Structures are given as structure tokens and as C-alpha cells.
Amino acid sequence: MVRGGRVSGWATGWATGWRTGWVACAAVFLVIGVLTGGGCTKKEAAKGDTYPVGLVFDVGGIGDKSFNDAAYAGLLRARDQLGIRFEYFEPGEGTDREAALRLLASGSSKIILGVGFLFTDDIETVAREYPEKLFACVDYTWTEGKQVPANLVGLKFREEEGSFLVGAIAGLVSQSGTVGFVGGMDIPLIHKFEAGYHAGVLSVRPDAKVIISYAGVTGDAFKNPAKGKELALAQIDAGADVIFHASGSTGLGVFEAVRARNKLAIGVDSDQSAVAPDHCLTSMVKQVDVAVFDAISRARDGTFAGGILSEGLKEGGVDYVFNEGNARWITPPIRARVEALRKEIVEGRVTVSSGR
Amino acid sequence: MTSLWHGPRGRWAKCFRKGRGGPAGDRAALRVPDRGLDASDQGRGLNAGLRATARNALILSAGPVVLSVGLGLLLAAVAVRALGTSPSEFYSRLFTGTLGSVYGFSQVLFKATPLLFTGLAVATAFRARLFNIGAEGQMVVGGFAMAWVGFAGPVLPIPLGLLLALAAGAFAGAAWGAIPGLIRARTGGSEVIVTIMLNFIAVALVNWLLVTRFALPETVRTAEVHASAWLPRFSDHVGALRGSPLNGALGLGILLAVVLHVVLGRTVFGFSLRVLGEGATQARYAGLPVGRLIVQAMLLSGALAGLAGSSFILGYKRYYEGDFSSGAGFTGIAVALLARNRPLFLIPSAIFFGVLSYGGLVVNSIVPRELLEVLQAVILLLFIVFDRLLQRLPLRPRWGQAPSGDPAVPATGETP
Amino acid sequence: MIGLATAFVAQVLRISVPYALAATGGAFSERGGVINIGLEGIILAGAFGTAAGTLATGSPWLGVLFGVGAGILIAALHAAITVGAKADQILSGLALNLLVLGGTRGLLRLLYDSSSNSPRFEGFAPLAYVARFTGDAAVPGGAAATGPGAPFEGLLLLVGHPLFLLGAGGIILAQVLLFGTGFGLSLRAAGDGPRALDGAGISVSRVRAAGVLLSGVFGGAAGAWLALEQHMFTDGMSGGRGYIALAAMIVGKWRPLAGATACLLFGAAEALQMRVPSGVIPTQFLQMLPYVVTILALAGWIGRSTAPARLGEPYDREEGR
Known part of the structure; x- marks a missing residue:
């Protein structure tokens, strides 16, 4: 065994590792500095006796340009119009959901909102423990015979109704007679979108072909744009020229696919025309922002009532987007046809099935 | 199949050399943990040199932990400061x-x-x-x-x-x-x-x-x-x-x-x-x-x-x-x-x-939650680096051949 | 029918590009004897660098440079820790993955005020000759049109993608570099018998560091591909591709071209999963395929995969091993 370095210069530095080790440390510091320095974030300043609100976001968090952003928009509007202050959490992992709700409940917040169906069990538990606080859960899962705590409102949407209308639009606009659906996670909540859309397409075009794909079976399926893009491209290859997505930020990939091939996509939750202005046929908007805003507003006014709040076309909880931007595709005859369908659903002459 | 373990080659033999008191003594010596030293050895009245080695062993095994955690928390404070939040508030809240x-x-x-x-x-x-x-x-x-x-x-x-x-x-x-x-x-x-x-x-x-x-x-x-x-x-x-x-x-x-x-x-x-x-x-x-x-x-x-x-x-x-x-x-x-x-x-x-x-x-x-995710990674990185660096201090146990690696940080990926 | 077949091929290629690039990167590192579990983090850093670079400069070419640079930065950390300080390679890789995942998330929030994605950027325009074959309708920016697409559109767009051509060329070059040059010989020696290399008067550490840095180049390029495909960075967008790349590298027996072939196999499984109507084969089983194939390869059931002899061992001349 040879002891001690005998090679000189640069190579020794590497070989002995002493110096390089410290260089490594220095480099680690540097990277950390870069990663964490850079900027400044400020949370909402708490001032006065404004009404305190707490909110916990779903997988994907702020900036998904879809579901979470809609909830955030409602929160911001409540701040601007109702003068509330808020605190929010973006939990990183499953067990954090309940802990985050609990932190808010034990703090000053008077109403606490959970955004996403995954919160259902957690928010029920916490609501029972803090009867003096109010709770709201967006996309609450309610099963037959379940008792909802009096201080909890479960906000549900009849997504199948809005999806039915965008399905009809897709069926009428499509030239190829083949349209697509890209779902996020393969779960009953998303099946509602699929079922409504499918029925809507067939209602105006019984011979149409609907290609259905799902991005996955875990929560990550809502944040996988690469998968969304490939799924949409596969559908386009198979002839689809209009694709509806219900997949959170995975849908951003669907928009990339229709951009690349000059086809049309239908957005979800929020008006997504800003994502791809020339390729967004319409969006199935789910008024999550309105629901969040209303829940906060009712809590502040003291008109809060627990239970289930189900909103569909009739209540304005879901809708499709029509404006100058997409009038080039949704021509007056198409619009008239879709409005007629809406009327039938609102008046209860047509019921849209929520399961496949 | 050759041995591709990056194990400290000499230590095994060294351990045997150490044990002189028949099978039981062998066992006691062989139970030696990381640094080739066990608490029970100390109790048996070793000489001063060995005690110094014991101290060195402590530095070698606890040093990286203290250094990496301490430095990591310090770095986090710097980062928090850079984010415009007071580190004292951060740590008191934490x-x-x-x-x-x-x-x-x-x-x-x-x-x-x-x-x-x-x-x-x-x-x-x-x-x-x-x-x-x-x-x-x-x-x-x-x-x-x-x-x-x-x-x-x-x-x-x-x-x-x-x-x-x-x-x-x-x-x-x-x-x-x-x-x-x-x-x-x-x-x-x-x-x-x-x-x-x-x-x-x-x-x-x-x-x-x-x-x-x-x-x-x-x-x-x-x-x-x-x-x-x-x-x-x-x-x-x-x-x-x-x-x-x-x-x-x-x-x-x-x-x-x-x-x-x-x-x-x-x-x-x-x-x-x-x-x-x-x-x-x-x-x-x-x-x-x-x-x-x-x-x-x-x-x-x-x-x-x-x-x-x-x-x-x-x-x-x-x-x-x-x-x-x-x-x-x-x-x-x-x-x-x-x-x-x-x-x-x-x-x-x-x-x-x-x-x-x-x-x-x-x-x-x-502060953003990511900060603590990064902190965990930084502590880990600092730990594995310090762990190697401290071994290069002139502290290692002096008997036999110097152990070359720490069992806590083995080299792996050995292959057939 | 032919249209569908070419579309399938195009999709397989698109999916395989980042795998193949990263697997090539992995081969460089591991041929030199340094395990690189940090490939996942390198890809992610590459994707973030590309997005940030393109958004800052407006040029996708500079963006790719930034992306590759970010990949090299992480690889350099890995090299400093494992080759320089001779610390454990697996732990370093795992820690770097964590660091990049948390770090890019933090940067996303600081720079773009989002916890999910960066703003969109335009990226490369397909090379001009594509339009000649497909007409305007297939070129992004052209008028949105419904109706069936032009035949071979997917394949043509891919062949017109500058990064695709560069990447494919790079993998072939990598094969040549590893098996046809003196550097490649040194690198393989650093992994198989560093003592001999040392005896020949070549610094094992430098050669190994070079191998790790090259893995940063290719891993960063894989990330660049992901970001350019999506025209944005999204949180955690590497999505386990680093691990699939490691798998492909093993199945390909640490050779770039063979590894790329394994990537095509994995890509085909993934593309199939998107096209097979649900219910025929559960998607989960197709998802498992790359991992199962890799385990079978390691277990020796489908062509024995043998790693470089000194993979994972720091080279310490004092100890002479």
C-alpha cells in the first residue's frame, strides 16, 4: 500500500479529496444560496379586525390555471370585495391535509375551506371537533345516508350537466366525427365529466366516436402535462379534432397537443382560453370561485347553513364559455342548438346521467 | 466471484488480533462497532492512548451529525433572511x-x-x-x-x-x-x-x-x-x-x-x-x-x-x-x-x-414549505461530505491499519 | 393504417427521447464507476434551466444551453461529493434528487409565483421543410382547423425538431466516444480497473469526474427536451424518468445505443398503454413493464447485465483498489 500522494498539481487536489471536499461544501452553499435567495415573498398582512378565513389547497396548488386557481380567485375576490384576510396552506402530503385544517381551525380563522374531494373525511373530522368554526369543502363526496355536520357545507357541482353542453358543442363543431376526452385520475368524480360529455356528443351526433383516455390512477395524474400531451396526440392521430380535458394541470399538455396539430381543446373548471387563445373552443366552467366566494360571504353575514349544496346549470354552478373569442367556432345555429339543450336540462325535461 | 466490497480490508483481521481472551473475549472484541471501539472496552480500563482514540471515535461519529445539522440550520436562517422574514421569528415559530x-x-x-x-x-x-x-x-x-x-x-x-x-x-x-x-x-x-x-x-x-x-x-x-x-x-x-x-x-x-x-x-x-x-x-x-x-x-x-x-x-x-x-x-x-x-x-x-x-x-x-424540503437535502449532503472529510483529520484509531471507510457510509453497488 | 403506424412510431420516439438521452448520461457516469441515482435531479434541473433560460432570453437555443448548464451544475456537485470528497455515491444521488425537487419548487414560486408551473414560452419552430410536406395546417401558428390531420404529421414534426436531431446524433456520438476513443477507454478503465489506469499515469479522479459531467450534459438535455415539449416547466416534471433511464441503461448493458433501444421498448409500452382501450390490459401493468424487465435483466433471466466491475467504489490510491 502506498501512502501519501506523490502526484503533483491539479490531480492531487482531486485525488486527496481534502481540498475538493471543501470546494464541494462551498458549491453546496452556493447552490442553496441561489435556490433560496433571489426573491421576496410576502404573505397577506393581517390587519384590523377583518374577517379571518383559512383555506387549504389540493394537489397541484396555486398556479395550475384550473381548479386551484379558481378557488384562489374566489379567495382574492372575497378579500377585495368583502375585506377579509386569509391564510392558506398547500399541503405536501396526505397526512398534512388534516393537520393543516386543524392548524387553521385552532387559529383565528372563522371559516376554513378545503379544496378538493380528498378533503372529505378530514374536514368532517375536524368540523366535528371544532363546532364553533365553520367549514366548507369543494367537491365534497357525499354518499347516501351520510350525516353532514351542521357547521360544514359540502359544495358539489353537477359537472355532468356542463359537460353535456360542451359535449354537444364538440359534436357540432367536429368535422371528423371523432372527438376525445382526457381525464386526470380515473375516479368517479371525473367519470361525471366523461359521462356528461359522452352523452352530450351523442345527443347531437349519434354516429360520433368518442375516444376516452385517463392520465393515471394516482393524484399525480392531475399534474402530468407530458402524459396529457401524449394522450391528446394519440387521440388526434386516431382522428379526434376536438378534445375535452378534465385533468387539472395535466390539461396544459392537452392544450400543447392541439396547438402543435392545430386542433381544438375544451378547457375545464376555469375559462382556459388564455392558455391557447386560438385553440380553445370553450371551457366547461365550474364556478369554484363563486362557490368559495359565496361560502365566505355567507359565513361573514351569518347566513351560513350546513349541508350539501349541489349546483348545476340551473343554479349557475356550471356553464360553458361563450364570447367574441370563440364565436368563430360556436356559430349562431350551434349556439341556438346548445341553448335549447340547456333549457331542457334546466327545466328537468332531460336528466344527464353522472355515471358511465 | 471476487469480493468487490469496498470494505476496510484490514479491519476484520485486526479485530481478530484484538481479542485474546478465548471465545468470550473474542466475541466482546468482535462486537466492536463503527470505530472498532465499544463502550464495554472503555470499562475494562484501557490505556490513555486508547481513551484518546475513544474520544477521536466520538468526534468521528458525532462530528458530522453536529456539523451538518448545525450548518444546515444556519444556512436555513440565511435563506429565511433572504426571503425577507426574520430568522428568529422563523425558528421561534418552528x-x-x-x-x-x-x-x-x-x-x-x-x-x-x-x-x-x-x-x-x-x-x-x-x-x-x-x-x-x-x-x-x-x-x-x-x-x-x-x-x-x-x-x-x-x-x-x-x-x-x-x-x-x-x-x-x-x-x-x-x-x-x-x-x-x-x-x-x-x-x-x-x-x-x-x-x-x-x-x-x-x-x-x-x-x-x-x-x-x-x-x-x-x-x-x-x-x-x-x-x-x-x-x-x-x-x-x-x-x-x-x-x-x-x-x-x-x-x-x-x-x-x-x-x-x-x-x-x-x-x-x-x-x-x-x-x-x-x-x-x-x-x-x-x-x-x-x-x-x-x-x-x-x-x-x-x-x-x-x-x-x-x-x-x-x-x-x-x-x-x-x-x-x-x-x-x-x-x-x-x-x-x-x-x-x-x-x-x-x-x-x-x-x-x-x-x-x-x-x-x-x-x-x-416561508414556503419548499425551504424545509431543501434543508433536509442539504443536511444529508453536508453529512455525507463531512463524514468523509473528518476521517481525513489525523484522528483515526491508531491500531493496525487504519479503517478506510465508515460502515455508516458504505460504498455499494458491488457487483458479481 | 400506415398513417396510424407512423403516428405510433412518432409517439414512441417522442416518449423515448428523454429516456434515451438520460440513459446515455447514466452510462457515462457508471462506465466511469460512479453510480448516478441523481439522474432524476439532473433531468429536473435541466428542464428548469431550459424554461428559465428561454423565458429570460427569449431564445430556445440559449434555453437549451441553460438547461444543459443546470444539468452540469448538479452533476458537478455529484462529482465533487463522490469523486472529490469520495463520499457515498448512492446517498449523494438521492440527496441531490431531493435538493433539486425542493429547489426547483422554491424557484418556481420565487420567479413565477406559482407552485405548479412556469409561464408558457414558444420554443423551437419546426424546421422549414416540414411545412412543405404537411401544408400550413400542421405548422403551429397556422389556422386552427378541425378535420383529420395531414398524414405522417407526427413523424414529420419530429424529424423537423432540432433537438430531436441533435439528441439522436448525440447518442450515436456517445457510443463512438465510449467505445472508439482513448477517452472512452480511459473512462471504461476507471470503472473496471482504476488501478491499471492510475498505473498508466492517468488520474482516475479526473476521468471519473469527466464521466459524471458528461452525464450532466445528457441528463440536462433530456430535461431540455421535456421543457421544450411542454413549452413550460411544471413541478416535478421529470416524473421518475431518471429511474426509467437507469433501468434502460442496465437493460442496455451500459451501452448508449443498446440503452436507447431499451428506451424504445419502454416508450413503446407507454405508447401502447395510451392506445389500448382501457380494460384490455390494466394500465398499471403496462406501467410496471420497464421495472419488471429491468429486474429480470438483473436477475439474469433475459440476458445477464453486468455492471462495470468497480462501480460504486471510490478510488483511493492509498488503499490501492
């Missing part, structure tokens, strides 16, 4: 939120519980220098088995139901852990890669079972397990813990840590694992059944990881939910590392990571 109240500390312990199990799993395999990166997959498989036995199995009297569920979890985890063990023993295929691959397979497989067969409508979770299989939640008995998810799994984890302390430190099996860790060739010379030991180590490791889900599945939610593991299998590697693979040290190490994990939520309203 520590009062996690350690300053009974409830907060119980949340920390709850976070630490699965880490303790996965840390034990990693540490056990590490004894034999097997790198079990598959604790995550073993935990998922074990957790699902536990839940399945819990809700689909027979309703048994109180302790039996729980024992059956735990046994199911341990068994499934062990089976999952045995695969890389068998491949390693038979063909020498790297357990590192096999365990990584098995993590993905476990998640997909369990997900398929969940989605196609066992999920309740409109959810991604199974039915609740029978009450007979529940681990008690402490909040049911202690008022101050209202709402805390902390449960009996913590006690189970601590118990296992103590048991493993004995098994790894004072039994022939534990000793054999360590010999194996020193190098397969040496172990073979010593007449040990290398292949069988590898499989046994991975079985035990997998069983421990398989039990990691008990806190969530039998104590907290009492059902299986997709994504319940939240990376505990990977954090367990860091936990074992900082504890230097000693079962009892795993308890404080797991608590430390519990503080960082729950702390991320506590300080979420003043």
Missing part, C-alpha cells in the same frame, strides 16, 4: 409549533413514527452493507396487506386482530424485501436498482388492487379496518392530545428499536450481519452462509418497513389510502444515516426529521 406544545410535539412524534420503522429497516440492511432503497415499496405493500386483513379478514378478539394485521404487514413487506435479497444472493444483481424498481412496481400493483377491487365508491381508500385491529390513539386517553393522530404505533416502533439494538448488537445473527458487512469474502472465510444471510437481512428489513404503515393504517385513519406513505421510505434512509445505523439513535434522528416535516407545515404561512 420550535414552538413543533416542540413547544404537547399537541405540536405529538404531531412531530406522529411524523417520526413511520420514519422510525423505515429507518430501522434501512439500518438493519445496512449492517450487512445492503442498501435497501425499497423501504417505500415494502411499506406500501405491507400497509395494504395490513388494511386488507383488517377489513376483509375475520373479526378476532382484541389483541389477536391487531396481531394478525401487523403480521400481515410484516409478512408482505418481508416478501417484497426478499426479492432483491434473493436476486442479490443468487446473481449478485445490485439490490439498489432492484429495490428502486420494486418501489414503482409496488405502487402500481397496490394501486391496481385498490382501484379495481377495494376502493370505496368516489374515493381512493379502502373500507375501515375492524376495531379489533386498531392501534389505540393517544388522543382518546389524554385530553391535551385532542385531535392528535399519534397512536400506539410509536410504542411498537420504540419497542422494535430496543429489540433490534439487542438483536443486532448481541446475537450471533446480528454479529454475522456485521461480518457480512465487512465483506462477503471475509464472511465466507468465516464460514458464514452468505447467501442465506443476505436474504435474511432483507427479509428482516422488509418486515420492518412493512410495519411502517401501521401508524397510518391501524392507528390514524384506519384504512388504506393511496399515497399514504408520503416518502417515508426515502426519508428513512436519511434517518438511518444520521443515526449511524444504531437502532436506539434512530429514535432522536426520526424525531428530528419529524420536526422538519411537521415544521414545514407550521411555518408554511411565513
